[in-house]
Amino acid sequence: xxxxxxxxxxxxxxxxxxxxxxxxxxxxxxxxxxxxxxxxxxxxxxxxxxxxxxxxxxxxxxxxxxxxxxxxxxxxxxxxxxxxxxxxxxxxxxxxxxxxxxxxxxxxxxxxxxxxxxxxxxxxxxxxxxxxxxxxxxxxxxxxxxxxxxxxxxxxxxxxxxxxxxxxxxxxxxxxxxxxxxxxxxxxxxxxxxxxxxxxxxxxxxxxxxxxxxxxxxxxxxxxxxxxxxxxxxxxxxxxxxxxxxxxxxxxxxxxxxxxxxxxxxxxxxxxxxxxxxxxxxxxxxxxxxxxxxxxxxxxxxxxxxxxxxxxxxxxxxxxxxxxxxxxxxxxxxxxxxxxxxxxxxxxx
Numbered sequence: 001x002x003x004x005x006x007x008x009x010x011x012x013x014x015x016x017x018x019x020x021x022x023x024x025x026x027x028x029x030x031x032x033x034x035x036x037x038x039x040x041x042x043x044x045x046x047x048x049x050x051x052x053x054x055x056x057x058x059x060x061x062x063x064x065x066x067x068x069x070x071x072x073x074x075x076x077x078x079x080x081x082x083x084x085x086x087x088x089x090x091x092x093x094x095x096x097x098x099x100x101x102x103x104x105x106x107x108x109x110x111x112x113x114x115x116x117x118x119x120x121x122x123x124x125x126x127x128x129x130x131x132x133x134x135x136x137x138x139x140x141x142x143x144x145x146x147x148x149x150x151x152x153x154x155x156x157x158x159x160x161x162x163x164x165x166x167x168x169x170x171x172x173x174x175x176x177x178x179x180x181x182x183x184x185x186x187x188x189x190x191x192x193x194x195x196x197x198x199x200x201x202x203x204x205x206x207x208x209x210x211x212x213x214x215x216x217x218x219x220x221x222x223x224x225x226x227x228x229x230x231x232x233x234x235x236x237x238x239x240x241x242x243x244x245x246x247x248x249x250x251x252x253x254x255x256x257x258x259x260x261x262x263x264x265x266x267x268x269x270x271x272x273x274x275x276x277x278x279x280x281x282x283x284x285x286x287x288x289x290x291x292x293x294x295x296x297x298x299x300x301x302x303x304x305x306x307x308x309x310x311x312x313x314x315x316x317x318x319x320x321x322x323x324x325x326x327x328x329x330x331x332x333x334x335x336x337x338x339x340x341x342x343x344x345x346x347x348x349x
Contacts, residue, residue: 002057004033006130008177033059034180036137062134088158090135098151103135106159111193112228115258115297118158129170156191162198172207185209196233199241203248211245212254217264218272252281258289261298270311277317284319
């Protein structure tokens, strides 16, 4: 079956011609798809054509299997069902500036970071660009009743985006297709644990996304305790790739830093981190760790976070504490999917 969500408007028009239909039908199909509509709802297409298309193509490859809405802040965790029976997660976050959606780029992850539940079963497979777009379209359908749409995207769900490089780049291009969902790439953040060669490749793509790097340590020795990728690329190699990204794009880099008790959260760690980042156009986002029982890691106290922030601020490093969202619905990536796979979660779509 042909997955149409992964195609540009021009590619769908060519494909429609190959099926024996006029090229202008491709534009119609493309616009329906980006509105989140399946073939049955494409009312300006003849019924016979719609039935024929259903036999050869998929218009909406992703549906929402489960959803959990926070009673605390309205954050919504969704579990997406894919055509092959796999599932991935997303998080819908409501801000004053609009609706931000955290999407997944792989089923599972092979990076092995100890603080993340997504890596526990490894990487099952990569998502296609069409499936990534399908995550956005499925949430737009969910939001229809409130007359809202996704305006911002963070590629921080299950998977390492730069480990699925070509499909992620294609997805980014699809976001700004004329007649499509039309989400500005300046409203897109891409998170990586530090695949250095791909960071250099991304800097050459002329795609103005915000690069977020999961740093989580002030030096290589500490980083290796929780992030296997630190054995492959050193922190200095990662930081030099960040400097290159800043030079090429003019955009600052965000460093994600999950505060973990007894590992990376001392004031000395903060001072060392500040010295490493001095002079770089960057921002540090401190994350209170969501405990993953299987990993036996614990978060830190509010006082520890405050002291860590103060050290960075005193050394003129831009820093914020990430707003905790969805605590009552297990907002951390991988938790809902894992509970569902293990048969301990059920609920409504």
